[in-house]
Amino acid sequence: MRGIAATQIGQLARRSVLRTLRQPSQIVPALVFPLFLLAVNSGGLKDATNLPGFPTDSYLTFALAVPFMQGALFSVMNAGTDLARDIETGFLNRLALTPLRGAALLAGLLAGAVVLGLIQAATYLAVGLLAGADLAAGAAGAAVIVVLSVTVTVAFGTLGLVVALRSGTAEAVQGMFPLFFVLLFLSSMALPLELLQTDWFHTVASINPVSYLLQAFRSLLIEGWNVGELALGFAIAAAIGVLGMTAAAAALKTRLVRT
Amino acid sequence: MSRKVALAVAWRSIHIFLTNPAFLAPGILFPLFFFTAFAGGLSAIAAAPGFDFPSGYTAFQFVFVLLQSAAFGGVFTGFGIARDFETGFARRYLLAARDRRGIVAGYAIAALVRALITWTILTAVALVAGMQVGGDGVELLGLYGLAVLVNLTATFWAAGIAMRVRSIQGGPLMQFPVFLILFLAPVYVPLDLLSGWIHAVASVNPVTALLEAGRGFISGDPTAVALAFAIAVTLPLLFALWARGGLKRAEAAA
Numbered sequence: 001m002r003g004i005a006a007t008q009i010g011q012l013a014r015r016s017v018l019r020t021l022r023q024p025s026q027i028v029p030a031l032v033f034p035l036f037l038l039a040v041n042s043g044g045l046k047d048a049t050n051l052p053g054f055p056t057d058s059y060l061t062f063a064l065a066v067p068f069m070q071g072a073l074f075s076v077m078n079a080g081t082d083l084a085r086d087i088e089t090g091f092l093n094r095l096a097l098t099p100l101r102g103a104a105l106l107a108g109l110l111a112g113a114v115v116l117g118l119i120q121a122a123t124y125l126a127v128g129l130l131a132g133a134d135l136a137a138g139a140a141g142a143a144v145i146v147v148l149s150v151t152v153t154v155a156f157g158t159l160g161l162v163v164a165l166r167s168g169t170a171e172a173v174q175g176m177f178p179l180f181f182v183l184l185f186l187s188s189m190a191l192p193l194e195l196l197q198t199d200w201f202h203t204v205a206s207i208n209p210v211s212y213l214l215q216a217f218r219s220l221l222i223e224g225w226n227v228g229e230l231a232l233g234f235a236i237a238a239a240i241g242v243l244g245m246t247a248a249a250a251a252l253k254t255r256l257v258r259t
Numbered sequence: 260m261s262r263k264v265a266l267a268v269a270w271r272s273i274h275i276f277l278t279n280p281a282f283l284a285p286g287i288l289f290p291l292f293f294f295t296a297f298a299g300g301l302s303a304i305a306a307a308p309g310f311d312f313p314s315g316y317t318a319f320q321f322v323f324v325l326l327q328s329a330a331f332g333g334v335f336t337g338f339g340i341a342r343d344f345e346t347g348f349a350r351r352y353l354l355a356a357r358d359r360r361g362i363v364a365g366y367a368i369a370a371l372v373r374a375l376i377t378w379t380i381l382t383a384v385a386l387v388a389g390m391q392v393g394g395d396g397v398e399l400l401g402l403y404g405l406a407v408l409v410n411l412t413a414t415f416w417a418a419g420i421a422m423r424v425r426s427i428q429g430g431p432l433m434q435f436p437v438f439l440i441l442f443l444a445p446v447y448v449p450l451d452l453l454s455g456w457i458h459a460v461a462s463v464n465p466v467t468a469l470l471e472a473g474r475g476f477i478s479g480d481p482t483a484v485a486l487a488f489a490i491a492v493t494l495p496l497l498f499a500l501w502a503r504g505g506l507k508r509a510e511a512a513a
Contacts, residue, residue, distance in 0.1 A: 029431075036439070043457025044447040047307040185296035191303055201299035 008100055012108020019082060020112035026081075030074035030116060031123050034067035038128070041066070041190065051195055056134070056222045064128040065217035066189055068149045069210060071120035072156040073180045075113045080160025080173035083109055087168045092255070102252045106245060110157050117153030121146040137220040144230070145220055151237045152213055156180070158244025165251035187211040209236045261361040268352065268365025272339055273372050286335055286373060290328035290381050294320060298388065301447060309452050314391040314478040321385045322402065322473040323446055326466070328381060329410040330437050332374035336366055337417020337433040344425035344509070353513045363418055363502050370414040371407065378406065393479030401484065402476040405469055408491035413437060415498035422505030425512065444470050465490045 020026055042060040049057050056062050086092045095105065125135075125142055135141055159180075163173050187210040188196065196202040205211050216233020219226040276282050298320040305316040312319045343349040352362050386392075394402070417433040424432065444466040445453055453461055461467050472487030 037442075040442045040446070040457065043455055044445070044453060045301075045304070046454060047309070047448055047452050048304060050307050051303055182292060185292065185300070190301055195303045196300060197303045198299040201295075201302075205300070 005101060005104055008104035009108045009111075012100075012105060013111030016082065016109050016112035017115045020078065020116050026074075026078045027116065027119065030071055030078070030120055033074075034070035034120075034124065035127055037070065038063055038067050038124075039131075042131075045190060048191060048195075051191075053192070053195055055192055055218075058132070058134055060128065060131060061133040061221050062192075062218065063190075064124070064133045064221055065214045066184075067124040067128075068121065068145070068152065068217050069184055069189075069214060071117065071124065071149065072152045073177070073184060074120075075116060075153040075157040076160035076163075076180050077173060077177055078116060078160070079109060079113045079157035080164040080176070081170045082112065083161055083164035084168065084170040084173050087164065087255070088170065096256050102249055102256070106158075106161060106248050106252065109161060110154050113154050113157035114150055117150040118146065120153065121149035124149075134221060136222055136224040141220040141225070145217060148216060148220075148230075148233060148237070151234060151241070155237045155241035155244060158241055158248055161248040162244055162251055165248055165255050168255070183208060183210050188214055209240070212236055261356065261358040264356045264358060264361030265364035265368060268362050269368035269372070272336070272366060272369030275339065276369065276373055282335070282339070286328075286332060287377050287380055289331065290324050290377055291384055293327060294324040294381060294385065297324065297447070298385075304447060307448065307452070310448060312449065312474065312478065313480065314393045317385065317388055317390045318392065318477050319474060321381075321390055322477055323441075323444075323470060325378060325381065325402070325406050326409050326469060326473060327441055328377050329374055329406040330413040330441060331434075332377060333370050333410050333413025333415075334417045334433050334437055336370035336373065336414050337421045338427060338430055339369075340366055340418055340421035341424065341427045341429055341433075344421065345427055349425075349509070350513050353510060359506055359510065360503070363415075363506055366418055367411060367414045371410055374406070374410045378403065392477060394476045395479065398476040398479060398481060401481070402473050405473055405476075405487060405491050408488075408495055409469065412491075412494040412498050415495060415502040419498065419501035419505035422502070422509040425509060440464060440466055449474075465494070 038060075042063045045063070046059045048054060049059050049062075054062075083092075086095075125145060129135060135145075137144065160173060160176075163176050164170075167173065186201070186204050187208045188205050189210075193202065193205055193211060193215075196205055212229075213233050213236055215229050219229040219233075223229075276286070298317045301320070302316045304310060305312070305319075340349065343352070349362075353359060356362055392399070416437070420429050420433045423429070443457070443460050444464050445461050450458065450461055450467060450471065468483050468487045468490050472481070472483050475482030475484070
């Protein structure tokens with residue numbers, strides 16, 4: 001039984017990975033856009049490091065956490081759009097005629113997000129370090145950053161699956177992008193939480209989970225090893241992933257019944 | 260140029276924009292969102308040493324978001340042109356119009372109306388949020404005049420792409436260069452506070468002059484006005500030629 005599930009996941013994972021790698025239109029923006037914003041923000045907001053209480057004297061190091069989150073947002077679009085296309089083209093209907101398990105389908109679809117997450121994390125980290133960012137946690141910290149980045153990417157990827165399964169159209173998935181972007185902008189993306197002066201903005205950023213995911217990345221880049229912040233980051237990513245997978249499984253059931 | 264053609268095209272584009280929430284919402288919400296994120300989230304930057312903008316950080320960011328919404332109003336209109344080509348409606352325009360330059364003029368009018376709606380809401384929100392305005396009526400007219408010219412430039416740029424590519428797949432090509440040139444200007448702090456490569460790029464970026472003049476207008480301290488208007492008037496003229504070339508390509512392909 002376990003072997004069959006593994007075969008099913010493996011086949012779909014292979015398809016998902018190949019599909020991702022064969023679409024430069026998915027990979028290039030996910031790499032270029034976050035790095036462009038990193039370059040612009042680290043140049044334009046350099047003076048923020050002069051603010052009392054700013055945690056580092058390198059804004060590049062502070063801002064390097066952001067591309068990992070932006071990359072995760074791209075995985076919402078990519079995972080969701082791929083599944084939505086499968087629905088639009090009728091591929092999901094054909095899969096529904098096979099003894100394929102729902103869980104295998106969802107897990108397989110996320111393989112592309114894992115590979116993209118790995119490419120993104122390695123690229124952002126390499127470019128950031130080459131540009132002069134610090135990595136206080138050292139080489140082991142780099143490995144943890146990559147693992148955290150992939151975890152966050154997969155977690156957000158499940159949200160893309162939910163939207164795709166519920167709407168059934170790639171256009172609807174694309175339309176969700178601004179909403180996820182809002183999550184990023186209304187966080188401690190540009191300044192640490194304690195330096196956000198506008199009250200309502202501080203409140204929103206404080207309850208926005210993205211702020212704590214950013215903090216987990218930043219802890220490795222700026223502080224070194226802060227187990228509490230890392231654990232919180234991984235826990236939030238896992239919670240988003242579990243919620244997303246549960247919602248996606250329910251949406252898949254409904255969609256297959258419709259099929 | 261046929262005024263009737265321009266008005267007909269403009270009316271249809273405005274009607275589509277106003278009656279379809281999927282088109283209306285992004286055009287209005289995106290600038291508000293950027294304004295909120297920048298003015299709200301980065302207000303502490305005003306305390307950075309050397310930052311001495313007299314009207315405060317909200318007004319400082321308002322000018323950027325106003326010009327950004329002007330530019331993206333034009334880009335979104337380009338999306339509409341591309342969509343018209345995809346659906347075949349633009350071919351009908353080409354067949355029906357006696358003077359086809361009126362088609363581009365119509366899209367430009369629609370883009371401006373669209374931008375005016377966005378600016379009205381954006382300005383109201385900024386004032387409610389406590390934006391300080393130091394400029395007088397003439398200076399504010401200068402600020403919105405710059406925004407109109409930026410809107411016209413972006414419309415002609417996007418129209419030129421849309422009529423060459425004739426598919427919504429040309430969207431990133433319309434959008435990305437505009438995004439790039441806007442963000443390679445002094446977005447978060449004045450030019451003097453930038454350093455390194457971003458200062459070098461921003462110093463030669465024409466958007467910098469527009470931003471500085473706009474910020475001068477809103478604070479009641481006009482800065483680099485002649486340079487800004489020279490750029491703002493030249494750009495739409497140049498990009499009108501670009502759009503005209505696109506129209507010729509579309510005519511040849513029709």
